[in-house]
Amino acid sequence: MIHNEDSRVKLPVILHFIRLGYKYQSKKGAEIDNRNNIFVDVFKESIRELNSKDYSDNVLEGLIKEIADLTDNTRDKGKAFFEKITTYSQIKLIDFNRPERNDFRVVSELRFKGEREEFRPDITILINGIPIGFLEVKKPNNQNGVQAEFSRMRYRLGVQDFLHFFNQFQVIGFSNNMPYDDDSRIKLQGSFYTTPNGTKASFNNFREENEIAVNDFIAEDLVEEILLDNNLISIKDTNEFKTNLRPDTHANKFVTSLFSIERLVFFIKYGIVYVDSKRAGLEKHIMRYPQYFAIKELEKKLSKGMRRGVIWHTQGSGKTALAFFSSNVLRDYFQKQKKITKFYFVVDRLDLLFQASDEFSSRGMTIANIDSKEAFAKNLKSPVVASTSSQTMNVINIQKFSEDSTVELELEHDIQRIYFLDEVHRGYKPKGTFLANLLGADPNGIYIGLTGTPILKEEFKTTDLFDSYIHKYYYNKSIADGYTLKIKKEDIATYFKRDVRRVLDMKEDEKISKKEWEVVTQSDQFVDTLCKYIEDDFEQFKEIQEDPTLGFMIVSSSSEQARKIQDWFTQEGSLKTALVLYDEEGNKDKQEEFRGKRNKENNNEIQSEYSGVIVYNMLLTGFDASRLKRLYLLRENKKHSLLQTLARVNRPYKKLKYGYIVDFVDITEEYEETNRRYLEELKEDIGEDGNDIEEIFIDKEKVKEKIVNIENALFSYDLSNLEMFQSQLQPLNENVLREIKASLTEYKECYNELRMAHEDVSDIPIERISKALIEVSNRINLKVAERVLDDDDNDNDITDVDLQNLIIEFLRVNEIDLAFTTENDILERVTNVRNAFSSNNDQDDDAFIELQNRYKEIVRSFRNETSSTHQITQILKDLDALYNDILILSASNNTLTSRYNGDDAYMRIHKRIKSKYREILSDLSTFEIMKLIIKKIDELIGNIHQPTQNIIFRELKRPVRDAFKEKGIAMNLEEVEDILYLFTDYKFKQG
Structure with missing residues (x-):
């Protein structure tokens, strides 16, 4: 019985595409243009139909050539082609306004062949004959999970031969037909999507929020046709095939969510953006699923008359990107109503104005910066707007707008103004402020609040100002999706508390007021004690994490204290730090340097001259640096401000499980109260079920609770006798063994967490745990070996x-x-x-x-x-x-x-040439040809340390042709290049 990847996942998924309105495209007899794999007949018919014009074959073949030319470059990641299909063009390639007019097809195992290498996605997606995306599938519990496909994807994206294909692809999916494992830091199972972005491609979950009804009927003759075309007709009546064909399998549900015709068209038109920043260069990003559902909810609520609402997406979820994506959707939404749109992005600090302007500008928007109420009033009253297709954002800093400022405005009523108000938890009080005046001046405006931490004060809260929530995406989902980390709070070491009490001359149980704390902690003696502690603590943190690239932030109790701390690190410390205060110079440059840049010569690791950054009020919101993983908190923060501050360390970085807070002011009570109220808001105010909501905060007590749970899970296994433990492992299957390994691994992690929290860990048998971990790992390796041995479908x-x-x-x-x-x-x-x-x-x-x-x-x-x-x-x-x-x-x-004088690269080239021309060449004649080529290599490029492919091809084409000609073999250009590729692959391979 056939029971492999094709029968279990690929063919059922192909048939599910048919349910969604796609056609099946066989490769047999199809005319395929070999440059970009465009199905020529389908393309010609579709383009004529879309444009209602009978274009000649010459015109359409010229269009295919234009697509090949647009995608054949190493610079723009397909931007020119993307603009060709999504913006106005004389000949329309895709109809985005009426998706049903396009021709959607799927192809099995379509070969994408470069000069030297090729790849065959399991399922390629065609729109109007153009390969626009693909889906790779794996059977459940495959070796290395979906990581195997991620690795393959990254490899392909690095192959120059394949660049023109990936410049054409827009949406790519991966699935091993399993549910997500939200507890795993490494994504091994589930379904994920991305857009080609070179080696920086990220892989996103897709969690459906609005189920799409699917008719599970597929015509019997169509099932037979597709199975026959794939030589799998024998599986048609098997129970396994019928089970895998159900619309509710994990892979099929993912296909419904992402590749349903209207969804796919939406993602291509609105969900992809090219971001060109100074720090990262040109990147291609795709919309995250919570951003998609927020925008769809926004459209729905606007259609019902909503004018004000809040999108509550946790920090790190991409709110600026959400505003960008939303503006494009809303521009078209109101254009259908014959309304011109004007967009505003409102912030309340100058540094956030610069940051937001950079974010929008890097996405190709035209920016107008406004930082006075007079300029704002003038802009509001101006009837001048950009064209309906132009991407323009007016970025406003209201920091210096007086609270009682009123502006008499007579606004153009045929212009729809849309305001995105960033971080609406700050400064937007209901009475006597800028916002109240704005609401009065422009009652027809649409106001969209963006926040990760809404105000929950008793006297008023965010939804009092903005009517209702449009969409919410809280920490629990963001953590599960891998966009944010949980936060671990660590107390300071006992010896430091003792030293501080001595410095401050305090008794054991004595407490001091906040005001006294700010004064005494500025003393030279305290700063010296503090900074020595922080330096030692951070060095230990890097050692335990085995990562020298990590960074820290110190949140001081005053700007004076911040300066003293900076002076200490400058004069006494071994770690270099940056001071970022409101009146300091070069703040922007310091921020960029602290974020760091990737060093291609050192495995793309982030490098920065700064280990830490010292702040008072700045950088506590809106500052993202993924390497920032330890925050030293020297002052109290309240409610939403506390959550904002904690979020500075919650960005994912490598394989770290947490961001870390070293708490000098005991924020526990404040945090617990704030988090409790936010959870209540989720459960009551917006009807969140709440059962899957968990705290983002981990402290030493929770780590100790984890250890108790782990010990309970391992209670049946004798860790005190490793021989007995090894024998207990013998009858267990691989899944149970992996559960034991996960528990032991977490036990080791808890040990390290307590060490970093300066807790006594002498009662944890870490050496025995480590050896038990080796035993269970060995047993898993044995089970894996047996599985690999049995698996004819395995490519290991x-x-x-x-x-x-x-x-x-x-x-x-x-x-x-x-x-x-x-x-x-x-x-x-x-x-x-x-x-x-x-x-x-x-x-x-x-x-x-x-x-x-x-x-x-x-x-x-x-x-x-x-x-x-x-x-x-x-x-x-x-x-x-x-x-x-x-x-x-x-x-x-x-x-x-x-x-070849010990050069095994030439040995391998010799063998490949001999194999290719085995009917003509002997080993001796191959050797003589090689000697001629090697002689020319030494003469022409022997003095170049690492000749590029262009140099090799330019200098050696003629010598290669001449060498073969001496043996009576006439070679065309393609054959000469095939030989030269052998030299670039084996002798001169870069990197």
């Missing part, structure tokens, strides 16, 4: 898997009498084979791959054919013969390498 290299323990297991289970040999002797032979494979210096060779397949069959024999001594004897003979053949192949490679 069998020689990468340690099979020794697996072979021992097979022998012990079968209870074979090994009187004629020993277990160690068998394992020694297996080790010899593995070492022989490893030492072979041409592992792309077909002969080498064939030997690997023989090895896999021999290892299987240890399990299936070891019921007698005779069978084992035969297996060992086969193993010895395999070992001998590997040695012969390696010796042959080494002999050939010696002819």
Whole structure:
């Protein structure tokens, strides 16, 4: 019975696309343009239909060439092509206003062939014959989960051969037909989407909020046609196929959510943006699913007459990007009503004006900055607006607008003004303020509040000003989606408290007021004690996390204290810090330097001259630096301001599980009260169920609670006796073993968390836990090896898997009498084979791959054919013969390498040329050709340390052609380039 990736996931998903209104496109007999894989006949028919014009074949073939030219570059990540399909063009390629007029198709295993390499996505999506995206699927519980596809995707994005294809793709999906595992930091299961963004591509969850009804009927003859075209007709009546065909499988639900025709068209038109910033360069981003649902809710509420509302999306969820995406949707929304739109983005600080302006400008918007009430009034009254298709944002800083400012305005009524008010938890009081005056002056305006922390004060709250919530996306979902981290609060060490009491001459239980605290903590002696502690603590933090790129922030109790702390680090400290205060110079440059830049020569690690940044009021909102993971809090913050401050360390970074707060002022009570009220707001004010909402805050007590839970989970296993523990693992399946490993891993993490919190960890048997973790990891490796061995659908290299323990297991289970040999002797032979494979210096060779397949069959024999001594004897003979053949192949490679003075790159090139021209060339004639080419290499580019591909091709085309010509082989340009690619791949490979 066929039961593999194709039968279990790919074909059911293809048929689900048919349910959604797609057609199935067979490759058989199709005319496909090999430059961009455009299906020519479908393209021509669709473009004529869309444009209601009978274009000649020449015109349409010229259009296909134009697409090839637009995508064939290494600079713009497909921006020129994207603008071609989404903006006005003389010939329309996609109808975004009426999606049903387009032709949507799916293709199975369409080959995308570059000069040297190729790839075949499981399912390619065509719109009007143009490959516009694809979906890669894996069977459930596949090796390495969806990470296997992410790795493959990143590799493809780095292959220059494939760039023109990825410049054409807009939406790409991945699924292994499993639910999301929200507890895992590494995404191994679930369904994810992205848009091509080079090596910076990120992979997003999609959690459906508005279920789409799907008719599960598919015509019987269509099912048969598609299965026949994929040689899988035999699965048609199996129960497994019928189960996997259901619309509610995880993969099919994901396809419904992302690739339903109207959704896909929306994401292409409104959900993709090119961001060109000084720090990161040109990037291509795609809308996150909460942004999508917020915009759809906004449209729905506007259609019902809403004028004011709040979008509550937690910090780090991309509110500026949301405003950008929304403006494009709303521009078209009101254009259909014959209204011109004018957009405003309102902030309350000058630094936020600069930040927002940069964000919008990097997305291609025209920016008008306004920082006075007079300029604002003038802008409001001006009837001048950009064209209906122009992206313009008026960014306003109201910080200096007086609270009683009133402006008499006579506004144009045929212009729809839309105001995005950033961080509406601050400064927007209901009476006597800028906002109240604005609401009175422009009652027809639309006011959209953006916040991660709404005001919950008793006297008024955010929704008193903005009527209702449009959409909400709280911490619990953001953490599950991997956009934010939980926060761990750490108390200060006992010895520091003792030192501080001595410095301040305080008794054990004595407390001081906030005002006294601000005064005494500015003393030189206190600052010296504090800074020494912070420096030691942060060095230990980096050591435990094993990451020197991490950064810290100190939130001081006053600007005077901040300056003294900066002076200490400048004069006494070993860590370099930046001081960012309102009246300091160079704040923007300091912020950028602290964020750091990636160093391509050091594994793309972030590098910065600053380890830390010292602040008072600045940077507590709106400042994002992913490397900032430890915050030293020296003053109290209240309610929403506290949550904003804590959010400075909640951005994901590498594999860190938390952001860390070192609490010098005991924020616990304030935080718990604030968080309680926000949870109540979610559950009561907006009807959130609340069962899946959890706190974002972790402290040492919760870590200790975790340890108790872990010890309960591991209670049945004897960690005090590792031999007994190892025997308990024997009968367990891989899933249970992984659960044990996860518990032991978390136990180690809790140990480290308590160490960083300066807690006593002497009663935790960390050495025994570490050794138990090794035991369970070894057992999992054995189970993985067995699974890989059994899996004909697996593309893993069998020689990468340690099979020794697996072979021992097979022998012990079968209870074979090994009187004629020993277990160690068998394992020694297996080790010899593995070492022989490893030492072979041409592992792309077909002969080498064939030997690997023989090895896999021999290892299987240890399990299936070891019921007698005779069978084992035969297996060992086969193993010895395999070992001998590997040695012969390696010796042959080494002999050939010696002819090239020890350069095994030339040996591999020799073998590829000999294989390609085996009917014409002997080893001797191949060697003579190679000598001619090598001589020219030494003459023409031998003095260049790392010649680029362009140099190699320019200098060596003629020498290669001439060398083959001497042996009577006339080569065309493509054949010459094929040979040159061998040299770039094996001899001059970059990086």
